[in-house]
Amino acid sequence: MTNRKTIIYPNPTVLAQAVAARTLLTIGDLLAEPGRTRVDIAVTGGTDGNRVFHELLASPLSEATDWSRVHIWWGDERFVAADDDDRNAKQARGEFLDAMIDDGLLPESNIHEMPADTRTPDEIAAASPEETDAVLARAAADYQRELESELGDDPALDIAMFGVGPDAHFASLFPGLPQVRLDDPHVLVAGVRDSPKPPPLRLTLTVPMIARSRHTWVFTSEARKAEAVAKAFAEPRNPMAPSSYADGRELLWMIDEGAASKL
Template structure:
């Protein structure tokens, strides 16, 4: 595991979303030159969804063989299917509908929604873990994610792993989350074990309200207080931020 973090600062949130989309598409095209299938973990949030919309609008998207790309989510709000607050719903509106002719439906691996058969976050997490395991290499609980995208909240949370929350210590691939400090209170999340299995982890953050948490995470502060500090890729950890979110970084760059 490489603890080194690379930081790329963009002038504003719009450029950040556009640049992240371009970076993702190039990463997929490059990776497909020597392996398949690819596994990508999507994130929600304002910049995350803007990034997906930018992917949809890019002509480079057609250079990707989407039949050989599987899409996953780092976390999900435990709400009924189609709820506007679900990350999956927002991703479908921003990108997946646009890819309908290129991306097989079976390559979209949504976290199970609240319904009459899946009534708790734990049940959804268990079903999602089973789906992840179907595509995992021997000896792992999750696929070898090529790129795992994460947003970050002003409190430093990533996925649905919040400061001082019991889910921080969850084992295995997934966990149900109760009592989220950010509504809705019930969620499903990948664990740190699953996040750290990714080849590349990209943390995307914009806005001045994120600046203290960006500085804290890049200073390797405790995961218990700044969960984003624990978001590390097996091969690469990339922080993609705008100038406002980077405002409290030391002049010489991050300390990690």
Template sequence: MTVIVHEDRAALVDRTAERLTALLAALIAERGHATIAVTGGSVGIALLAGLADRAIDWQRVRITWSDERYVVADSPDRNAVQAREALLDLVPIPAGNVRELPADDGTPLAEAAAAGTELLRDLGGIDLTLLGMGPDAHIASLFPGHPGVHESGVAVIGVTDSPKPPPSRLSFTVDAINASDRVWLVVAGADKAEAVALAHSGAPAAEAPAGVAQGRHETLMLLDAEAAALLEEGGR
């Protein structure tokens, strides 16, 4: 895991948007397309908003989500709804390139998770998974002490007891996250400093799910100075 520290939240968002724009351009030039899994949260949505005015060939970008709140499709709690308002409704991305995890239409959560696993299989691999991190070192909807951090054999699981509302969610598993070519953890704020230090220390998944997130080719922890405050200087 490579740690990159920016002076403040605004710089973190701006430079990560710049980094992501460059990555998308390189992937499209190399292979003709790019597939990313985005995240919610205040920093994740700010990052998406920061892409709206950048020169990106949206016709060749496919987007899904590393986790989603299992609520009705138009709920403002959904990461996808927030992402559409911040970015996707503002850029010329084809509707078929936006692959939302299922919304709650009455389908049992376990069946929705299976559909999410099939969706991810159809995408054929993720070039980049973007993740935030909670003050408890959770990523996606994988929370410390919850059994979901140990799930294997599937890409998407249902979470019924999220400590953050709403309680029902869909989430990439650790296996799905770590199958991505690249994983970027984008984290800001003093309230995340202890979690960042714990994740960076190599704590096990049951204690700090963020600490076991690892891309196949690249893993970046992109921080603002407040989130990085408890890291030893040599570990940055």
């Protein structure tokens, strides 16, 4: 695994401002590389993720960013109907992406949402666990195909961002569930049927896909996450603390003093 770097910020707001500034500066750096045509970023849902969207929109650096060459992906998604308020993508659109699209800065075709559940509530309720697994597997395969068609046979994200839950999950990789142990390098996206954090059905990038990212940034804040951070840092690859699997060509944790209080 790559050595982890950790930066501690004074509070959640400064943390979100720092992540947003780092995102915009890194996009600029990457786009300045000779021959580079685009930058691909996976964003995250959750409280800290939404704070980052707010700060991205507020930052003057955003205006200096060539969003037409930035592609937006998700590290995980709640597998619900496309218009469900629970969708990470819907929240990201509300907080940030719609404003960029409305201003003509970000083309809609640069947004790569994970698939939504297209079944009716009755069909969802009537599905057996096996049928639900098959629906999730098809959706995961569709997103993997989109990654491969946009980024080539060995797709890698430039920036992959993740929040952390109080149980030390990241993406939709939850303690004790099998998805965190998926280590087949050809499986890039997986379905989750029984997430302990509602809603229960989810799609997530796998550990091998995340590890291929050029910059993997994990960020979380407040004392309620302190235990999770301490567990993730205690030992690498602990299935009961999935964020201990976070890896990338650069691995950076950004936390605030509250989240760092048990280190």
